[in-house]
Every structure is written in C-alpha cells, then in structure tokens.
Amino acid sequence: MADGGVLVEWENIESRPFPVREYRDRLARVQESMARREISSLVVADPANLYYLTGYNAWSFYTPQCLIVPATGEPQLFMRAMDAQGAHYTAYLSTDLIHGYPEELVHRPDVHPFDWIAEKALEVGVLEDARGSRVAAETDAHFFSARSYLALRDRLQHAELVDSLELVNWVRIVKSPLEQDKMRVAGEIAQTVMQIALDNVEPGRRQCDVVAHIQYAQALGARKLGGDYPAIVPMLPTGETAGTPHLTWSDLPLRKGEATTIELAGVYHRYHVPLARTVSLGKPPKELRRCAGAVTEGLHAALDMLRPGSTGRQVQAAFADTIARYGYVKESRVGYSIGIGYPPDWGERTISLRAEDLTLIQPGMAFHVILGMWMDGWGYELSEPVLVGEDGPERLAPLPQELVVKKK
C-alpha cells in the first residue's frame, strides 16, 4: 500500500524526532544518576519520561505501562499487548525489549496488569528480587496508580522499594541543543496561536468559538511544521470567574466590560511552550490596569534574575519585592520548569520558582514564568516562556508584555 521510500521517511523523521545517539546519551545520564543513588532498577511510568528515554509516543497511558531501566544494559518496555505490537513505530527499542500483557488483565477487580509486569520483568532480568537490590518507582507520577504500586510491592519480597524522587525529570531539566530547537518551534506556534486567540476574543462571541480557533491553530502549527496536542486544553476564565485558575470553557458569550485571561501552549514533538495573556473588552477598570502595570514591572525584575547561578528563590523574590511596592502579594510560585509534556500537566515537576527552591539555574534549562493574580471576582495573567542561555533568558514567544485592551 505504501512505497518503501516514504515509509523510511516516516520512520526516521516523524516517528523518531531524535537520533538514537540522543536516547543513548539520556539513558547514560539516567544510569549515572541511578548509580549515585545505588538504585538497581528504575520503574518509569510518566509518559513524558518514557518519551524522553525511548521516543515511545501513543495515547496508551490510560492503561498501566512502564519502562524498567536496569543499572546497566538496555531498558525494556511493558504495556498492553495491543500497544506493544506497534510500539516500535515510535520507540527506538528493538521488539524483543517490548512486552505486551494480555487484554483480559485490563480493568479487572481481581487481577492487575502490574502483577504480570512485575513477573515478566523478573523473568527478563530488568528487576531482581534479592536482598540488597534497590528498586525505585515513580510514586508520584500521574499514571502509576496506587494499585500498580501495591502489585509491584507485593511481588518484591526481598528487594527494597523506594521513591524515584523524580530522577528522570531531574535529568530532563537541562535541554540538549536538539531539544532547544524543538522548544523554539513550539514557541513560534505558541506565539501564533496566542495572536489568533487575542484576535478572536470579541464581545458576543462564545467562549467555545474562541477555543475552536485556538485548537485549529494549535494543530496547524507554524513554518509548515505541524502542531502536536497540548497537555492542557486552552483555559480562558472570563468575567467574574477570571479570579479562578484552571476553569475550562463554556458556551456563554464574552461580554463588553469583562476581562478574559487566556492560557494555552504551542506544542511540537511533545515539547511545550505555554503562554498566558489577559484581554479586556472595553476600557479596563483602574484596578486591573494598576495590577497589570505592577506585574509587567515584576516580570522584568524576575527575568533579570533568571540567569545561570540564580535560584528560584531569588527569581521569586525579585517579582515579589517589585509588586509589593504596589501593595500586591502572590502566594503561589511564579514559574516552573518546562519541556516535554503529556496530559494532565506541561510542567516538569522539578524546579519551581518560589522561596523554597534553592536549585542553581543552569544554561539549557527552560521555564514558564507565569504570573497569575487571582483576585476576588477578577484576575490577571501574564507569562513569559524562556530558555536560559549563558547570558540570561531567551524569550520563546516574544509578544508584548501588557494587558491587551480592545476599546471598540
């Protein structure tokens, strides 16, 4: 049905966005980190970590699956049989390293796929149930359920089972040059999509109509490069509910006199660049304008501090000190590390820009500096996605950093 030449292109370019040597390098860094913590096997369940380490990419994370990384040698994939069958379209691993559990284990009260996975992993040797063996699992990953954990624990009678403490996420935090290129494309998409969103926020238009345009543009992408799906749907709390983050849309019309905060992402090959802006339909209330001014000034202070050698604590303080001069306080973090994302989150769950974070910022890290001010009955959001370079932050989606006002 398909001619060979084009298939080669699909396999080499599209389904494997990185050359195999990049995956080998990532694996080496994960195994080094495992060695430092004396971990014999690492059970990886976060789809972003699976993608990072193998290229595996499908919407199969709603049933249990994992990659098990041994202290040395090749990692192996364990997933539902129907997904294992085609996993080599995206993962670089050879098919003998990909194992499928039988269909009848799905959604059963009496047996669980992780019973099978633990057994199989012991059999193929990526897990060892011996005294002195130390198995780390991603106990706070989104798709590693308590039942999966309990099944794994029950099978390990001698090995110690510990928390991975987001080991792979921490390896992901510094982006390689090839990853930085993906982020730049994602940034172009984010900027294009946000401009379309801002253009479409008009009085009388339904929230869902604006979302339709956003989602259309997200898939279209930029520069002939197609967009990928975002880990979070577009969020546009409006009017009184703009004081509440994380609300999705309704089919009510936007109204003159109200402000809408828009948060969305551009995505390319699973790399995310999120972006937030606020648009006022009609003349904004004085308090909103005042808040927007303070936040823009605070953003500049935060970006000045976001450079190699600084800490999240310092970035947060730069912002907090600036807005404090205007009488504002923000309790939540002012940003977080970004890169690969899968639903439900585009954050990496590593560095947060907040008082408690003392990690040194390094070149190659990427952050979403997000300044959400959720007030009683109104809100304001402004964000800046950046790559950290030797001399400071590179803006990935350089739109004007102000409240957008539509007066007509």
Place this chain on the structure above:
Amino acid sequence: MADGGVLVEWENIESRPFPVREYRDRLARVQESMARREISSLVVADPANLYYLTGYNAWSFYTPQCLIVPATGEPQLFMRAMDAQGAHYTAYLSTDLIHGYPEELVHRPDVHPFDWIAEKALEVGVLEDARGSRVAAETDAHFFSARSYLALRDRLQHAELVDSLELVNWVRIVKSPLEQDKMRVAGEIAQTVMQIALDNVEPGRRQCDVVAHIQYAQALGARKLGGDYPAIVPMLPTGETAGTPHLTWSDLPLRKGEATTIELAGVYHRYHVPLARTVSLGKPPKELRRCAGAVTEGLHAALDMLRPGSTGRQVQAAFADTIARYGYVKESRVGYSIGIGYPPDWGERTISLRAEDLTLIQPGMAFHVILGMWMDGWGYELSEPVLVGEDGPERLAPLPQELVVKKK
C-alpha cells in the same frame, strides 16, 4: 462588571449542568452502596467521580485533590488552595465544605498534599482513624498516585484502608433521564464532527490539518450548544500504522491508496460519545473490504444482543461468532461503558463487553461498541455508541456503518 441577572444565569445554567436534587440522589446511592460494603469513608479522586457527585469541574487534577464521602452527611472537597477558592463556581457544595491546602506543598520531595488532606479530613470529621473504621480509596484511579495512597495510609493507624473497587463508577453506570439528554447532545456533536473529519481526509492533506478541523468542530458543538473538551485527542493512525491503536497524529500528508482509521468523541458537559470510522483514499484492497464487511455484520449481531438482560459475554460472543465465519479473530474487548469522561480515558472502567463479563445489561446504560481490527500493517475500525433502552440500543450517532471509500 457584570449585572446580577446574567451572573445568576451563569451560575445556575452553565456551571451547574444538573439541579441540586440530582446530586443529592447520586450521593444517596453512593452512601447506600457504602453501607452495603460497611465503608465508613470513601476517598474519591477520579475527576469524573468528583464531577458526578458535586459538579466540580476544572483542569486542576494535575495536583492532588479528592472528595471524601462519609457514611452519612455531606461530602467535603480537598484541593490546592488556588483551586478551592473558586470551586463553588462549579461544585454545589457550600464553601465551608471545600478545603484548600497551602501552595508550598505542591511538588515537594519531603512533604505531600495528602499529608495535609488526611489531617484536615480527620479534623473536620469525614475520616475517622478508629478501630472498626473502614476507609475505601480509589486505588486504581488515574489521579490518585501511589504517594497519595502512602501518605493517607501512614496517617491512618487504626482504620482499615481498602480498595473502593470503583464504587462510584458502578453507581454511574445507569444514566438518569437528564444524563441521557446530555448523551444525546454529545452524540449529535460526535456525528457532526465525524462527518467533517471524513470530508477532510483527502490525499495530500496533512494529518494535523484534518485534526485542526476536527478540534474546531468539537469545540463548536451542535444545535448552538457548545462542545466540551474530549478525554482523548483525535486519533487517526494511517497507512501502515493503522495497524496500531492509540497513535496520535503527525504532520505527514495522507496518501492515495492508504486507509485511515479515525477515532474521536463529541462531548457535552463532560458526557462523551466516542465514534470510529475508517476511510480509504482510493479503491480499498480486497482484504480490507472483506474485513469491513465481516465487521459490519458482526456489529449488527452484537447490537441485536445488546439489550436488557444480556451480558457482555453474550455481546462479545455474537460478534466473535459472526466474524469467525469469515476467519477473523479479535482478542480485545468489543466495547465498554461510557458517560462522563476526563483525560486520559472516556471509558467508565466498569463493564467491558468481553467473555469475562457477566454483569446484566440494564436500561439506561450506555456503551461504545468499538470494533478495532489491528492487523499487521493495516487496520479497520468501526464503532457504534448506544444508549440501552427497554427494547434495545438507541444509536447516538447514526452514521452509515461501512468503510468510507473516496475513489476520486
């Protein structure tokens, strides 16, 4: 900024898609089921179950949150402070029953939000750590991590901690008349969107362009009722990869001579109607046509069996026996229960239509009969979403049940 009248409309119509008496009835049925199993407290983490029991609806499930249902009395919500603040926009619960944990507990290696939640739940009385107390948790729900489970378990020294066995999911399985109306709207949206998808599959068009049209239409909705976001993004494996389920899209062009399977959903107020069809660009290979014919005949046999009093085992057998006459075998289930959905899955995780399922089918249940044939290098998908009535299935998205062929 907004006049009172319109705000009332927002609060009563949009943000609360059901009257309060519907939530009270759902709670009563959950508490009856808890009583039968002698459960003193039920920890509900699945966002679909939170929505079902309270109306709470926001993209906040990427940080820990739960509803705790006591044996008698009101349930209480526990979530991140920034989300708790506005939870009453969608949940019917009064604000004193909604508790927000401090921001500094998010993404920390040393402390966890569930430490706080367990403590607070004991304090307000929806949990009791006493001998004889039996706490059930949703240990296989997608957003209840192993770490959340361990934090809860560590705080309970005397109470017994057991698996909920999808208690709320099983209560959800029979849809009320108001829920059935939501499903019918979702079905209209699914049908509209699939027609647009089929129209847009053309040689030379990129996969991401087709997805752009699908996502646009999903948000637009039908009959002036806006569409909601789907639990799963559109999937359209094409050409050789059509033999692999769950692959998402790329930016490669569709090609003449290839077949594409499309799986998507129409969504209204979180109720999902999924739908799958296959389209061939150009004359289909004989084997694909033969498979499609057998599957359509098998679908009719399955739908004839899908009526009150039957079991999943019988529905599956009706399909399997029919396609066996053509020499085909399908190893995976032929369908599952549907209703409310949140990422990453639109299935209810209760009844599967397969040999192992002996649950009696009842009026008011809804199913996605999905017949995916994943062959080596090609595939075929056809589905039928239905509501079970007294006399048999009501088709929710009645499109022709055949392979779509575009010859030009």
